[in-house]
Amino acid sequence: MDKKISLAVIKRLPRYYRYLGDLLDNGITRISSKDLSKRMNVTASQIRQDLNNFGCFGQQGYGYNVELLYDEIKKILGINKQYNLVIIGAGNIGQALVNYINFQKRGFNFIAMFDVNPRLIGMTIRGIEIYDIDTLEDFLKTHNVDIVVLTLPKNNAVKVSKIIIDCGIKGIWNFSHVDLKTPPNVVVENIHLTDSMMTLSYKLNNKDCIIDDEY
Amino acid sequence: MDKKISLAVIKRLPRYYRYLGDLLDNGITRISSKDLSKRMNVTASQIRQDLNNFGCFGQQGYGYNVELLYDEIKKILGINKQYNLVIIGAGNIGQALVNYINFQKRGFNFIAMFDVNPRLIGMTIRGIEIYDIDTLEDFLKTHNVDIVVLTLPKNNAVKVSKIIIDCGIKGIWNFSHVDLKTPPNVVVENIHLTDSMMTLSYKLNNKDCIIDDEY
């Protein structure tokens, strides 16, 4: 088992990755932690500390090679691989995700959708078919699915999460407004739109009372 | 200016609110921090510390009155009010948000959408019309808009954010994959789907190497 990294560090990696991508697009080949810190509005110390959790990617007196660092973070995040995804709940959010081609471009391939609604079953969105949820277990057992996306009402989400875990699914992207309890070898990443909206509401009403808003 | 609260605390409030709502639905009228801590998988200390940032809502020897605390958090979050929202970018995500009726139920009322695409302009989704983005400024100046939702590609998002800030908009719910620079009286809450997906990818590849995954 590798060194444990705090989730705070992990969650900053995609942001580093994005800024490095922008630098690459602009033809910038090297960057110092100081320069990057100004652009990203964080401390140079934090950048160096964060990166040194994973390796020594810089060079004294020079800084970091942008392309090299970009590729390293890509590998660290595991986004140099391909993933097969299945969406459960073919409603608005589910459909929006399938239609968002950026995920496909980045190697996150949707291969099927499932729903209970007979009016949706059989439809095809961007070439992805919507299947009857009753066929889910069969599908998961006969296909190589890395991630299940849950975009369904919260009571169903809990039920379905148990089923997919039994089928051996190890990654869940959860859009349902509920906390899923999972064994330690099953990871969950939550998108709670309602919570985010409420946080925005608080910020709007208490502009002066927040410490440390994210960038 | 009230006491400053850290964002970590704020972001836990919607979760408390959700659990209290569930308790209410189950007819539970009182709860101790200890009980709640078991359900939520946090420490009782943290619950008491968090709540005491905003007031003394409990009673020694008794605990907290669920309904009272629920209402207090609702007020703290500011979700006892109504908000007018406008969506800019009537693509998949934008449309999904309008179609998601939970927001309307909670007082977040979408009143218009805007897009550049002539094929979308003039369409109506759930009674919400999609207008030409060229009419945005006019609209914002003649309507009472509390929050603008940005669901458009990142280069446009930066441009549009400047325009709406000039029009006096104070709250932005940003789904664009870019960091917006705003003056201190304009608050932003980000939903970065791609970042979230990358975080999930990391978790999937490093199950044993994360400290403290969120609940």
Place this chain on the structure above:
DNA sequence: TAGATTGTTAATCGATTAACAATC
């Protein structure tokens, strides 16, 4: 070589947890 900038250790800061007097 001199200047720049890293990787890393030490210091600081803030957030979480523990403990307990107050009191319902």
Place this chain on the structure above:
DNA sequence: TAGATTGTTAATCGATTAACAATC
């Protein structure tokens, strides 16, 4: 009254920032 549980202070823990020797 005795038991339970709060609000709050103190202790601990972890994360961020500062400092600097190493070195490109």
